[in-house]
Amino acid sequence: MKRLLSKATQALRQWHGPLTEDLVLQPGRFGLGQVPARLAPDGTATTVCGFCSTGCGLTAHLRNGEAINLSPATDYPVNLGMACPKGWEALAPLRAPDRATAPLRRTAHGEFEPISWEDAIGALVENFKRIQQQHGPDSLAWLGTGQITCEELGFLGALAKFGMGIRHGDGNTRQCMATAVTAYKESFGFDAPPYTYADFEQSDVVVLVGSNLCIAHPILWQRIMRNTHRPEILVVDPRKTETAMAATQHYPLKPKSDLVLLYGVANILITQGWIDRGYVENHTNGFEVFAQFVASFTPRIVGEATGLSIEQLQRFAATIHRGERVSFWWTMGVNQGHEATRTAQAIINLALMTGNLGRPGTGANSITGQCNAMGSRLFSNTTNLLGGHDFCNPAHREKVARVLGLASSCIPQSNSWAYDQIVQGIADDKIKGLWIVGTNSAHSWIDQDQFSALLGKLEFLVVQDMYASTETARRAHLVLPAAGWGEKEGTFINSERRFGHVRKVARAPGQALADFHIFQLIAQVWGCSDMFARWDSPEGVFNLLKELTRAQPCDITGIGNYAHLDRAGGVQWPFPDTRPASTRLVGETESHVGLQTERRLFEDGRFYHPDGRAKFIFGPPRPLPEIPDGQFPLLLLTGRGTSAQWHTGSRTEKSDVLRKLRPANLYIEINPSDAAALLIQPGDEVRVTSRRGTITAAAFITRIIQAGQVFIPMHYSATNKLTLAVFDPYSRQPAYKACAVRVQKAQ
Ligand code: SF4
Numbered sequence: 001m002k003r004l005l006s007k008a009t010q011a012l013r014q015w016h017g018p019l020t021e022d023l024v025l026q027p028g029r030f031g032l033g034q035v036p037a038r039l040a041p042d043g044t045a046t047t048v049c050g051f052c053s054t055g056c057g058l059t060a061h062l063r064n065g066e067a068i069n070l071s072p073a074t075d076y077p078v079n080l081g082m083a084c085p086k087g088w089e090a091l092a093p094l095r096a097p098d099r100a101t102a103p104l105r106r107t108a109h110g111e112f113e114p115i116s117w118e119d120a121i122g123a124l125v126e127n128f129k130r131i132q133q134q135h136g137p138d139s140l141a142w143l144g145t146g147q148i149t150c151e152e153l154g155f156l157g158a159l160a161k162f163g164m165g166i167r168h169g170d171g172n173t174r175q176c177m178a179t180a181v182t183a184y185k186e187s188f189g190f191d192a193p194p195y196t197y198a199d200f201e202q203s204d205v206v207v208l209v210g211s212n213l214c215i216a217h218p219i220l221w222q223r224i225m226r227n228t229h230r231p232e233i234l235v236v237d238p239r240k241t242e243t244a245m246a247a248t249q250h251y252p253l254k255p256k257s258d259l260v261l262l263y264g265v266a267n268i269l270i271t272q273g274w275i276d277r278g279y280v281e282n283h284t285n286g287f288e289v290f291a292q293f294v295a296s297f298t299p300r301i302v303g304e305a306t307g308l309s310i311e312q313l314q315r316f317a318a319t320i321h322r323g324e325r326v327s328f329w330w331t332m333g334v335n336q337g338h339e340a341t342r343t344a345q346a347i348i349n350l351a352l353m354t355g356n357l358g359r360p361g362t363g364a365n366s367i368t369g370q371c372n373a374m375g376s377r378l379f380s381n382t383t384n385l386l387g388g389h390d391f392c393n394p395a396h397r398e399k400v401a402r403v404l405g406l407a408s409s410c411i412p413q414s415n416s417w418a419y420d421q422i423v424q425g426i427a428d429d430k431i432k433g434l435w436i437v438g439t440n441s442a443h444s445w446i447d448q449d450q451f452s453a454l455l456g457k458l459e460f461l462v463v464q465d466m467y468a469s470t471e472t473a474r475r476a477h478l479v480l481p482a483a484g485w486g487e488k489e490g491t492f493i494n495s496e497r498r499f500g501h502v503r504k505v506a507r508a509p510g511q512a513l514a515d516f517h518i519f520q521l522i523a524q525v526w527g528c529s530d531m532f533a534r535w536d537s538p539e540g541v542f543n544l545l546k547e548l549t550r551a552q553p554c555d556i557t558g559i560g561n562y563a564h565l566d567r568a569g570g571v572q573w574p575f576p577d578t579r580p581a582s583t584r585l586v587g588e589t590e591s592h593v594g595l596q597t598e599r600r601l602f603e604d605g606r607f608y609h610p611d612g613r614a615k616f617i618f619g620p621p622r623p624l625p626e627i628p629d630g631q632f633p634l635l636l637l638t639g640r641g642t643s644a645q646w647h648t649g650s651r652t653e654k655s656d657v658l659r660k661l662r663p664a665n666l667y668i669e670i671n672p673s674d675a676a677a678l679l680i681q682p683g684d685e686v687r688v689t690s691r692r693g694t695i696t697a698a699a700f701i702t703r704i705i706q707a708g709q710v711f712i713p714m715h716y717s718a719t720n721k722l723t724l725a726v727f728d729p730y731s732r733q734p735a736y737k738a739c740a741v742r743v744q745k746a747q
């Protein structure tokens with residue numbers, strides 16, 4: 001161990017300058033070498049935003065090599081000169097006074113003490129190896145994130161699984177996109193969102209299911225606003241959200257009756273003969289059985305289940321029928337449900353049966369959440385083996401081992417536990433050590449008090465984060481201070497499959513290190529650095545990731561390097577190096593490869609199943625897991641609050657500007673009729689109780705929410721004290737969107 005620690009120290013000096021005790025906890029004294037490498041002649045550098053999956057290009061304005069301000073990049077093909085408040089304020093979280101600037105170890109008195117990196121990595125390795133020896137190799141797990149780069153995700157997953165023998169790891173992307181992943185894999189044969197953002201501008205009918213685009217993806221809403229075809233905009237949402245208010249048709253259905261609605265619409269389309277027979281026959285399997293299945297979803301039955309009128313259902317179907325280019329979009333209102341995968345596939349089925357795939361302005365399109373959730377889907381090495389491969393496939397294991405120069409025996413032959421199974425593993429005393437990287441689980445995981453209690457059972461909890469102040473880091477035995485977005489280099493993949501180059505435009509404070517370098521240190525001290533000798537720089541790892549995608553649907557072997565991404569404004573997958581000349585744009589030459597800005601999938605009608613056909617997949621709807629009753633008579637919905645807030649607020653709460661753009665305190669939306677019955681006035685403090693716990697909130701009385709329902713934004717730390725730990729059975733994604741509560745005026 002001593003020899004390995006000494007090697008680690010050498011590496012630290014190489015990346016981080018001299019290490020002396022008096023430098024500890026002095027932010028800004030030393031950084032990670034030069035920033036940044038490639039600048040425009042005007043001294044700016046274009047990078048990709050580190051909040052949401054839209055993946056906007058941001059121009060960093062530099063002084064002495066460091067960013068002093070940001071503005072939306074005018075020539076980036078994603079955002080076209082626009083940015084939401086989070087993008088404008090993305091530097092503020094880097095400058096927060098509560099940044100973790102040194103490794104912290106919990107003392108016997110329960111306080112944190114700063115320690116050296118050598119001691120920190122030594123403590124991690126010593127404790128994790130002890131736990132593995134005492135409790136077996138599967139007694140450790142990790143929880144990752146969609147907020148670090150592809151290169152870091154790949155490194156974390158490879159180090160943990162191949163180097164450290166930690167088989168069980170998952171990401172916070174389980175909380176947002178696992179449903180879309182499962183739905184696409186089963187329906188299309190690969191996790192493949194088919195669209196390009198230009199489709200927002202080219203549709204004549206835009207159907208948004210469970211998506212408050214105005215708030216959650218405001219720049220994508222701006223892309224709809226650029227649509228010159230006067231599109232019909234249909235919003236399916238129980239709440240009259242900002243997006244629903246701007247829509248041409250709002251369908252305020254009962255919560256979680258979306259699967260029944262979609263089957264009912266499919267039935268009307270079939271009975272009216274409004275389907276694309278040619279597309280169905282040439283490109284799909286399973287339609288006839290699906291048609292028989294949905295025949296029982298008559299307008300009357302669907303109307304009763306959804307609360308919508310028969311006229312509304314017929315108008316919905318007729319609008320789809322009239323559209324020449326219909327695009328279907330969904331986000332968390334679908335993904336975070338108890339029957340989410342089948343609901344997502346019901347949307348896919350509508351696109352398939354009407355031939356709305358592979359053409360401009362069409363698609364069955366899942367919009368992702370986090371800035372690199374799509375990178376996590378391909379490269380986190382959790383549910384997929386690196387590069388969209390399969391752990392259970394021997395040929396895939398051999399390929400990955402060959403590309404990485406490893407023995408295939410180090411690759412697990414089975415899938416990891418999912419997030420909820422890891423949590424259950426803690427409850428069952430199977431998981432004893434946990435490594436949490438870049439996510440605030442103690443705030444965001446469902447049924448928060450139960451999760452928080454389980455953290456207390458762990459023998460060793462390591463949290464690697466920008467801040468030691470998050471709800472999760474405060475519970476850790478060891479905190480590893482991480483550089484944030486803007487303080488390191490790598491790539492993100494946005495919702496439309498676009499790889500974008502993330503630049504280093506700021507120095508990390510104190511001793512904070514890029515996650516990439518933390519993984520290098522751990523590899524050295526663990527004793528597996530030989531396996532990662534080629535993982536020496538982010539761009540070097542990018543080249544490995546590229547090679548891993550060869551011959552996969554997500555093949556990006558045609559991307560040259562980071563400079564290529566800069567020139568092209570990002571590149572969407574697939575982009576193989578064997579791309580035939582016929583797929584290039586007129587006038588495109590080798591040196592311009594990738595400079596076209598938009599590309600969609602399935603233009604040839606071929607999907608990724610062995611027979612090239614998409615599948616109709618369906619199943620019977622199931623009742624809500626927790627139905628309101630006399631004791632808990634209201635249904636709680638959760639979701640995003642404002643475009644100024646991001647998830648648990650770890651970063652957005654650091655910005656004075658963003659804090660001014662959202663309500664300061666937790667609030668609950670209550671319909672006027674419910675408020676009157678409960679004698680609640682606007683602004684009253686109320687107690688909200690579920691079977692899991694009680695919180696207080698300020699009453700916001702509004703018709704945005706229907707009678708019998710209430711809404712609380714997800715960003716406030718108390719919200720998940722109420723939610724119910726129920727999961728979609730196929731994607732294992734938590735169902736955050738509906739549970740029964742009681743609301744009372746506080747005394
Ligand atoms: Fe664009 Fe999303 Fe960043 Fe806002 S948070 S600037 S919408 S990428």
